[in-house]
Each structure stands twice: as C-alpha cells, then as structure tokens.
Amino acid sequence: MNALVKEPVVAWTDVGAVTDVPLRGARRVPAPGGDIAVFRTGDNQIFALRDKCPHKGGPLSQGIVHGHAVACPLHNWSIELATGEPLGADRGKGCAPVAPVKVVDGRILLGVVRG
Numbered sequence: 384m385n386a387l388v389k390e391p392v393v394a395w396t397d398v399g400a401v402t403d404v405p406l407r408g409a410r411r412v413p414a415p416g417g418d419i420a421v422f423r424t425g426d427n428q429i430f431a432l433r434d435k436c437p438h439k440g441g442p443l444s445q446g447i448v449h450g451h452a453v454a455c456p457l458h459n460w461s462i463e464l465a466t467g468e469p470l471g472a473d474r475g476k477g478c479a480p481v482a483p484v485k486v487v488d489g490r491i492l493l494g495v496v497r498g
C-alpha cells in the first residue's frame with residue numbers, strides 16, 4: 384500500500400461522523416499537505432485518499448463510488464480505495480496516496496503524521 388507518508392501517525396483528528404458521508408459517496412477534508420477525500424462504500428466502510436487522481440489530478444472526492452473503488456470525474460479511471468491504484472488497463476500508472484483513517488464509535492479519525 385502506498386501510504387501518504389511513511390512517518391508514523393502521531394495523532395488522530397476527528398473529521399466527522401460516518402453518517403456525514405453519504406453512502407457510496409465522499410467528502411473532501413482540507414489538510415495541510417493537500418485535500419483528503421474520505422469515501423464511504425455501500426457496505427459502510429471508510430477509506431481515505433489524497434483528493435488527486437494519479438492521471439491528471441482530478442478531484443476523486445467528486446467521483447462515483449462503486450464497490451471499493453471510485454471513478455474519477457474527469458476521465459473515468461477507476462481507482463481502488465484501499466490502495467489508491469488505478470484498476471484495469473490503467474493499473475501501474477501512478478497512485479493516489481492512501482491517508483491513514485479509522486472509525487471509532489461512529490466517528491471518522493484521520494491520522495496526523497510526524498513531519
């Protein structure tokens with residue numbers, strides 16, 4: 384997995400409730416290193432990626448979530464939410480960095496990393 388940064392998480396920031404993110408949708412969270420897209424899948428799992436498509440920088444938070452992937456709104460690349468990697472014919476053509484995220488008591492926590 385291509386993590387956003389390799390340094391360990393030093394703190395977790397509450398960015399809202401799981402239910403604040405629509406099912407099969409996403410929410411953009413501003414962050415110092417660049418916006419983060421937080422996704423909620425149809426089976427109620429939460430993923431987070433840098434909000435920047437590895438193709439030409441499209442806003443993944445505005446894409447369509449299908450299964451455990453998101454279709455970029457610009458040119459329809461399908462990006463795997465767990466790894467940030469393009470699927471299908473575009474596999475291996477870059478990666479949207481994965482942001483550390485976890486859910487505690489229905490709240491979404493984004494990891495703050497050292498550095």
Ligand code: FES
Pocket residue numbers: 436437438439440441455456457458459460
């Ligand atoms: S910018 Fe995402 S598919 Fe082109």
